[in-house]
Amino acid sequence: MPINRRNLITITMVILVSAMVVLIGLKFILFGYSMESVIPVETYSVRTSMTFTGNGDDLVVRTFLPQTTDRQSVTNETIIADGLEFNRDSNFEYDRGNWLQYRTEGDYEIDINYRVAIQPVRYEISSDIRLPGSYPESMTPYLEETEDIQVNSPEIVSKTRELVGEEEYLLNILVNLFDYVYGLGSKPFKGTTDALTALRLEEASCNGKSRLFVAMARNLGIPSRLVGGLILNPGTKRTSHQWLEVFINGYWVPFDTLNGHFAKLPKNYLTLYHGDEVLFRHSRNIGFDYHFDIKKSTVSNSRLPGFINDQSGASFNAIDRLIKGGFSLSILQFLLVIPFAVLFVVFFKNVIGLRTYGTFLPALMAMAVQETGLQAGLLAFVLVLFITVLARYPLEKLGLLHTPKLAIMMVAVIFSLLAISILSLNQEWSGFSALTSAAVFPIAILTITSERIALTISEEGIMTSISVLFQTL
Numbered sequence: 186m187p188i189n190r191r192n193l194i195t196i197t198m199v200i201l202v203s204a205m206v207v208l209i210g211l212k213f214i215l216f217g218y219s220m221e222s223v224i225p226v227e228t229y230s231v232r233t234s235m236t237f238t239g240n241g242d243d244l245v246v247r248t249f250l251p252q253t254t255d256r257q258s259v260t261n262e263t264i265i266a267d268g269l270e271f272n273r274d275s276n277f278e279y280d281r282g283n284w285l286q287y288r289t290e291g292d293y294e295i296d297i298n299y300r301v302a303i304q305p306v307r308y309e310i311s312s313d314i315r316l317p318g319s320y321p322e323s324m325t326p327y328l329e330e331t332e333d334i335q336v337n338s339p340e341i342v343s344k345t346r347e348l349v350g351e352e353e354y355l356l357n358i359l360v361n362l363f364d365y366v367y368g369l370g371s372k373p374f375k376g377t378t379d380a381l382t383a384l385r386l387e388e389a390s391c392n393g394k395s396r397l398f399v400a401m402a403r404n405l406g407i408p409s410r411l412v413g414g415l416i417l418n419p420g421t422k423r424t425s426h427q428w429l430e431v432f433i434n435g436y437w438v439p440f441d442t443l444n445g446h447f448a449k450l451p452k453n454y455l456t457l458y459h460g461d462e463v464l465f466r467h468s469r470n471i472g473f474d475y476h477f478d479i480k481k482s483t484v485s486n487s488r489l490p491g492f493i494n495d496q497s498g499a500s501f502n503a504i505d506r507l508i509k510g511g512f513s514l515s516i517l518q519f520l521l522v523i524p525f526a527v528l529f530v531v532f533f534k535n536v537i538g539l540r541t542y543g544t545f546l547p548a549l550m551a552m553a554v555q556e557t558g559l560q561a562g563l564l565a566f567v568l569v570l571f572i573t574v575l576a577r578y579p580l581e582k583l584g585l586l587h588t589p590k591l592a593i594m595m596v597a598v599i600f601s602l603l604a605i606s607i608l609s610l611n612q613e614w615s616g617f618s619a620l621t622s623a624a625v626f627p628i629a630i631l632t633i634t635s636e637r638i639a640l641t642i643s644e645e646g647i648m649t650s651i652s653v654l655f656q657t658l
């Protein structure tokens with residue numbers, strides 16, 4: 186049979202598909218990979234920044250550091266605190282960092298950076314579990330009254346009995362307590378709100394609601410404790426969060442009475458400590474301030490930082506060795522993804538018929554948007570189009586040649602992006618905050634895009650350029 190062009194394409198496709206199947210089989214059979222090791226995982230980069238000024242006295246600053254547990258995996262931790270002594274306290278309830286110095290003066294900054302991957306959890310509480318009559322002695326601390334958790338307060342005892350009545354089944358008891366506390370008003374009180382105050386006001390923040398639930402649960406003889414941490418929503422924030430856990434059949438089961446999570450936690454809840462603690466403690470009169478910077482990204486291989494429950498027994502992993510050898514993770518992701526991205530672009534251009542700015546540029550734009558974030562990236566591309574159009578008309582009237590005119594437009598785009606990055610440091614412009622920390626790569630792609638837009642405007646007009654831009658996006 187003569188090999189014509191159609192047969193050659195068919196044979197090539199069969200060979201490529203067969204090679205793909207064989208390679209996948211080798212990863213699972215020969216190298217011991219599991220399904221869990223190839224499923225993409227969302228990770229969060231967290232930076233805790235603390236600033237303060239020494240006043241000549243001895244100085245102490247304390248805060249909690251994340252631990253790796255069955256639910257969360259912490260990697261790439263770095264702590265920068267020039268001029269301060271550091272030590273770390275670790276136990277089963279928390280890791281705490283302590284910074285201290287004698288007779289300090291001047292400005293100081295502590296930066297804590299780490300990457301974390303978190304699994305969501307959900308517990309099913311059997312409806313036939315009765316309220317236990319006793320618990321091990323180790324549970325005693327989680328049944329006691331404290332200054333802010335007034336277990337034996339007559340008002341809390343009365344409300345607890347009103348909600349529970351003669352109920353004997355644990356699930357029904359927890360539902361009744363949870364529904365009541367969750368239904369209270371939510372108000373962001375500053376400082377500590379104790380359980381009794383939350384009950385009397387019938388409104389509280391996360392820590393007040395959690396203490397009230399814990400107080401009522403302990404009054405019924407159910408071990409419970411507070412948990413502190415962060416809700417990892419991308420951006421810059423100053424708020425931490427508290428929820429609680431109840432000890433049920435050997436497990437600490439989570440409840441969030443502010444956000445309505447019953448026996449479950451989402452994948453963006455980072456645990457920092459257990460117990461009725463305060464996230465930051467420090468010396469008086471030092472002008473202490475702090476904020477959290479949070480970014481989200483996706484890790485597509487079990488050997489990349491931040492993967493949880495890696496079941497792979499692979500003895501060789503090229504990606505792992507490249508990263509340990511100092512190869513840039515961003516460049517590695519780009520190299521692995523670009524062939525697939527180009528394949529998609531070719532399909533949409535040649536099969537569906539879309540017009541785009543070249544073959545590689547849409548793929549490069551996608552990689553840039555991945556780093557800046559979707560909203561900031563798309564707004565930046567629209568901004569590039571607007572600046573290019575705005576700068577083009579006065580330059581046309583000057584009668585400049587194409588090359589200097591194009592250079593001026595690209596400079597205008599670059600300075601506009603830098604200006605927006607500076608403005609994004611203010612809260613009012615926080616929507617562009619991703620551009621502030623973006624690497625050179627996405628900025629370079631934006632300037633290349635401005636060149637292609639300018640060429641299209643010159644050759645085919647503004648409407649065609651806008652149409653091609655939206656098809657490229």
